[in-house]
Amino acid sequence: xxxxxxxxxxxxxxxxxxxxxxxxxxxxxxxxxxxxxxxxxxxxxxxxxxxxxxxxxxxxxxxxxxxxxxxxxxxxxxxxxxxxxxxxxxxxxxxxxxxxxxxxxxxxxxxxxxxxxxxxxxxxxxxxxxxxxxxxxxxxxxxxxxxxxxxxxxxxxxxxxxxxxxxxxxxxxxxxxxxxxxxxxxxxxxxxxxxxxxxxxxxxxxxxxxxxxxxxxxxxxxxxxxxxxxxxxxxxxxxxxxxxxxxxxxxxxxxxxxxxxxxxxxxxxxxxxxxxxxxxxxxxxxxxxxxxxxxxxxxxxxxxxxxxxxxxxxxxxxxxxxxxxxxxxxxxxxxxxxxxxxxxxxxxxxxxxxxxxxxxxxxxxxxxxxxxxxxxxxxxxxxxxxxxxxxxxxxxxxxxxxxxxxxxxxxxxxxxxxxxxxxxxxxxxxxxxxxxxxxxxxxxxxxxxxxxx
Amino acid sequence: xxxxxxxxxxxxxxxxxxxxxxxxxxxxxxxxxxxxxxxxxxxxxxxxxxxxxxxxxxxxxxxxxxxxxxxxxxxxxxxxxxxxxxxxxxxxxxxxxxxxxxxxxxxxxxxxxxxxxxxxxxxxxxxxxxxxxxxxxxxxxxxxxxxxxxxx
Numbered sequence: 114x115x116x117x118x119x120x121x122x123x124x125x126x127x128x129x130x131x132x133x134x135x136x137x138x139x140x141x142x143x144x145x146x147x148x149x150x151x152x153x154x155x156x157x158x159x160x161x162x163x164x165x166x167x168x169x170x171x172x173x174x175x176x177x178x179x180x181x182x183x184x185x186x187x188x189x190x191x192x193x194x195x196x197x198x199x200x201x202x203x204x205x206x207x208x209x210x211x212x213x214x215x216x217x218x219x220x221x222x223x224x225x226x227x228x229x230x231x232x233x234x235x236x237x238x239x240x241x242x243x244x245x246x247x248x249x250x251x252x253x254x255x256x257x258x259x260x261x262x263x264x265x266x267x268x269x270x271x272x273x274x275x276x277x278x279x280x281x282x283x284x285x286x287x288x289x290x291x292x293x294x295x296x297x298x299x300x301x302x303x304x305x306x307x308x309x310x311x312x313x314x315x316x317x318x319x320x321x322x323x324x325x326x327x328x329x330x331x332x333x334x335x336x337x338x339x340x341x342x343x344x345x346x347x348x349x350x351x352x353x354x355x356x357x358x359x360x361x362x363x364x365x366x367x368x369x370x371x372x373x374x375x376x377x378x379x380x381x382x383x384x385x386x387x388x389x390x391x392x393x394x395x396x397x398x399x400x401x402x403x404x405x406x407x408x409x410x411x412x413x414x415x416x417x418x419x420x421x422x423x424x425x426x427x428x429x430x431x432x433x434x435x436x437x438x439x440x441x442x443x444x445x446x447x448x449x450x451x452x453x454x455x456x457x458x459x460x461x462x463x464x465x466x467x468x469x470x471x472x473x474x475x476x477x478x479x480x481x482x483x484x485x486x487x488x489x490x491x492x493x494x495x496x497x498x499x500x501x502x503x504x505x506x507x508x509x510x511x512x513x514x515x516x517x518x519x520x521x522x523x524x525x526x527x528x529x530x531x532x533x534x535x536x537x538x539x540x541x542x543x544x545x546x547x548x549x550x551x552x553x554x555x556x557x558x559x560x561x562x563x564x565x566x
Numbered sequence: 567x568x569x570x571x572x573x574x575x576x577x578x579x580x581x582x583x584x585x586x587x588x589x590x591x592x593x594x595x596x597x598x599x600x601x602x603x604x605x606x607x608x609x610x611x612x613x614x615x616x617x618x619x620x621x622x623x624x625x626x627x628x629x630x631x632x633x634x635x636x637x638x639x640x641x642x643x644x645x646x647x648x649x650x651x652x653x654x655x656x657x658x659x660x661x662x663x664x665x666x667x668x669x670x671x672x673x674x675x676x677x678x679x680x681x682x683x684x685x686x687x688x689x690x691x692x693x694x695x696x697x698x699x700x701x702x703x704x705x706x707x708x709x710x711x712x713x714x715x716x717x718x
Contacts, residue, residue: 118713121712122681122716125666127681128662129591129592130585134592136600137597137599139579
């Protein structure tokens, strides 16, 4: 069978290669770049004539337009821009791509100083994706307050387009759609990275062989490329003075720059390094004067928070099991300001923010419910159903007090070995070896913007 | 010894056109090679390149990747829809182009160099400037795809 397949392939390749034409003469190939597109038929001749006419018309209109609008010259864009409607946010369903797709954590910090001069934008995210038949897409979104663009990378979104506006760029008005590169990129996307690059006229993204793609940002862009062989990224950016700045050397060994305040885990098994899973310290909780000493969070949990609002989490890092992805998962909150009998439906709210994926923010509670337990005392409950696994930041608010922690939820395929107890904190910890991939760059950037807003 | 631009073209253009034919078909092959050379020779990093041959092969592969993947399929479709006179000039069967079109450019490169030039995965990797493991993966996936297409 294999021999026959080899014979068939060889026969096919030989037939194909033997049909190869002669190379263009050197003087033509190296200088005049002949464009031999095959025999000229009446149809192709008409197309060429129309194309030439359109180009002439465009040049004329462009010249007149430029005459009215004094703008700096800009590099020719390889990416055609046409009007269109923005596409929806790309979503990622890991189950659709098989178990081989993995987003690997990075192992170091991205050094912002690799982007000198005006390229000192914030590094939003960088990571590494492994899988099969991965594809790259670039996706823009607008940042309404600034009118800036954000470009992210994802994969397997062949039919999506990206869109954006370039703020007040006089050269561009209206929504734009950028047909993206939709070629498969092979097995590894080595870097996903995102930068807000202000005051930049254009960015050339180049790989090791200087294959270039022009972007035309204004007021911010994210730029990157990936080369699985050289493991490098090269940026050529033109600042507002049209000065070229070249930067390279981003590699998969570099990672997200964490700005979280929480204490983070040094290394938790199965948890990517970029997820700042909350690990409570010795003084994770200062008991209020009336906090009953006889109450216990359980063997595998500690109190965490302040007398105004506290919860219980795992002492060695808040890694929960997959039950958080199913209906019925509840979070438990305590406060010295909470009175069980007076607040049947306490005004406690919980917000869950997906730090590593594209899931929307989950809001729950407001009101919650109440409960009481001999060991746990009087508490408030809020049911939170997370739509996806990954790195989640939960923030509770109650009577002006706020408490946040970050936890890691393994993928849904991991069947819980034990029924979780309240809060999903007890029971066996199920840490899947699989790390879920997602639109990390975008989500991370969005969450930061949201959190800062 | 480093070759001049013209020497480099004279020496490698023929094999590169054959290689490109396996990637994009005969119609665009010479153009792809010419475009590749123009791009390579205009590159700022070109003067510092030691492995010129591998660099040009890789640049050619990138050039192909930049072109739309459906080029071969579209070409085959055009051939079928073309006038009989045009078909008369076609030197390769549309079925052949369609079969190759199921492969990614990297897979086509691995298949062509393996089956046309009888290179080992290691040699293919050296030619393309990629690892042997990468070649083996691309070759395996290419063969798997072709097995389906060829119904072998």
